[in-house]
Amino acid sequence: MDAPRQRSLHQTAVEQFQRAADLIGVAEPTRTILAHPKNEVIVNFPVELDDGSWEMFRGYRIQHSNILGPFKGGIRFHPDVDLDEVTALAGWMTFKCALVGIPLGGAKGGVTIDPSAYSSAELQRVVRRFTHALGSNIGPEHDIPAPDVGTNSQMMDWLMDTYANMSGPNNRQMVKGVVTGKSLATGGSVGREEATGRGVLYALRHWCGETGERLDSLGVSVQGFGNVGSHFSRLAAQEGCRIQVVGDHTGTIGAEKGLDVESLSTWVREHGGVAGFPDADVLSTEELFSTPADVFVPAALENQVTGPRATAMDCRLIIEAANGPTTPEAEAIFAEQGVEIIPDILANAGGVVVSYFEWLQNKSARYWTEEDVDDRLRKILWEAHDNVVARRAELRCSRREAAYAVALDRLVEVYELRGIFP
Numbered sequence: 296m297d298a299p300r301q302r303s304l305h306q307t308a309v310e311q312f313q314r315a316a317d318l319i320g321v322a323e324p325t326r327t328i329l330a331h332p333k334n335e336v337i338v339n340f341p342v343e344l345d346d347g348s349w350e351m352f353r354g355y356r357i358q359h360s361n362i363l364g365p366f367k368g369g370i371r372f373h374p375d376v377d378l379d380e381v382t383a384l385a386g387w388m389t390f391k392c393a394l395v396g397i398p399l400g401g402a403k404g405g406v407t408i409d410p411s412a413y414s415s416a417e418l419q420r421v422v423r424r425f426t427h428a429l430g431s432n433i434g435p436e437h438d439i440p441a442p443d444v445g446t447n448s449q450m451m452d453w454l455m456d457t458y459a460n461m462s463g464p465n466n467r468q469m470v471k472g473v474v475t476g477k478s479l480a481t482g483g484s485v486g487r488e489e490a491t492g493r494g495v496l497y498a499l500r501h502w503c504g505e506t507g508e509r510l511d512s513l514g515v516s517v518q519g520f521g522n523v524g525s526h527f528s529r530l531a532a533q534e535g536c537r538i539q540v541v542g543d544h545t546g547t548i549g550a551e552k553g554l555d556v557e558s559l560s561t562w563v564r565e566h567g568g569v570a571g572f573p574d575a576d577v578l579s580t581e582e583l584f585s586t587p588a589d590v591f592v593p594a595a596l597e598n599q600v601t602g603p604r605a606t607a608m609d610c611r612l613i614i615e616a617a618n619g620p621t622t623p624e625a626e627a628i629f630a631e632q633g634v635e636i637i638p639d640i641l642a643n644a645g646g647v648v649v650s651y652f653e654w655l656q657n658k659s660a661r662y663w664t665e666e667d668v669d670d671r672l673r674k675i676l677w678e679a680h681d682n683v684v685a686r687r688a689e690l691r692c693s694r695r696e697a698a699y700a701v702a703l704d705r706l707v708e709v710y711e712l713r714g715i716f717p
């Protein structure tokens with residue numbers, strides 16, 4: 296299902312913020328600083344496999360900016376992970392955190408690996424060895440990883456445990472916040488697992504409020520049924536949305552009257568993907584894009600919504616649950632057609648917001664209720680959407696440009712006040 300990577304993703308990411316920087320007149324050296332990651336850590340490490348052989352792995356941690364707070368962002372396990380991808384993803388984290396107004400910076404990590412091809416014991420050794428190789432490049436007040444594509448709470452638990460064991464006995468209890476997205480029992484936050492999907496639903500609700508649309512009248516197509524797409528689909532279906540087409544790496548399925556998302560979630564847990572789900576039509580990958588829908592939610596990888604696919608699509612709103620799913624060609628086509636895009640740094644910010652809550656809870660050793668988490672998440676995201684809508688009206692620009700403008704307003708102010716060392 297993956298489209299080939301045609302151009303540097305980092306270049307696309309830089310061009311996105313530069314357009315907003317032009318609109319609001321961001322001066323040098325802030326522009327150039329933000330076009331480069333601050334630190335690039337690349338590690339190669341060997342891991343013993345179950346059959347006694349060894350394999351070398353390459354891991355990355357790209358730290359884009361810590362001007363607003365500690366570096367923050369997920370760790371991806373995927374065969375396509377490379378320096379260019381992780382660099383782009385790190386930059387998007389900086390703008391995402393600035394946009395929603397949380398005191399964190401931007402980073403991203405990854406290991407070039409297909410996690411489905413390894414046993415749980417092998418993955419545990421990869422996570423532990425990667426954490427060891429990163430060493431003091433991460434830390435609860437320095438750089439805080441989290442889950443991303445191909446990683447989960449169990450892996451974050453192993454990361455935290457490894458880091459704790461590398462810390463002196465006096466610090467061992469204070470380092471829980473070295474990573475977020477942990478399991479509840481090891482210091483995770485309630486609501487973290489579904490937070491990104493919940494945030495995507497708030498994006499849809501906000502748009503409904505703006506346009507007068509009703510959630511229960513909308514047909515939605517979703518690409519990806521993993522960490523984000525599955526929770527979004529479940530929550531949206533609970534509010535009456537028709538989830539009419541779902542595609543993932545195993546196939547695409549659809550049902551005009553809407554899929555039974557609860558049963559689909561169970562099926563995917565047991566079978567590893569949507570393919571073979573009964574009570575649904577089997578569709579082609581291209582039909583995932585071309586089947587008419589009110590809303591299309593890309594919740595998989597970057598560069599999935601390409602120019603040709605955008606031309607074939609028939610929808611009114613794209614909510615970017617994934618990071619960087621829309622190519623610049625597709626974006627130009629949507630602009631011409633009047634198709635709205637709620638950009639990634641706004642649409643999928645729910646995950647990092649609840650990561651921030653988890654980090655605060657770890658620092659204070661006091662744990663919040665689900666109600667606390669959901670209330671605070673909703674307030675933060677709602678305000679961010681309101682700010683983007685207001686900035687858009689002032690600047691007469693796209694939602695993406697307005698989102699970057701709000702983020703840049705905050706970043707530029709801090710750069711100006713702090714100045715450039717020395």
Ligand code: GLU
Nearest residue numbers: 368369441443646647650
């Ligand atoms: N990987 C998620 C993202 O792209 C979450 C990052 C985090 O929680 O730090 O936003």
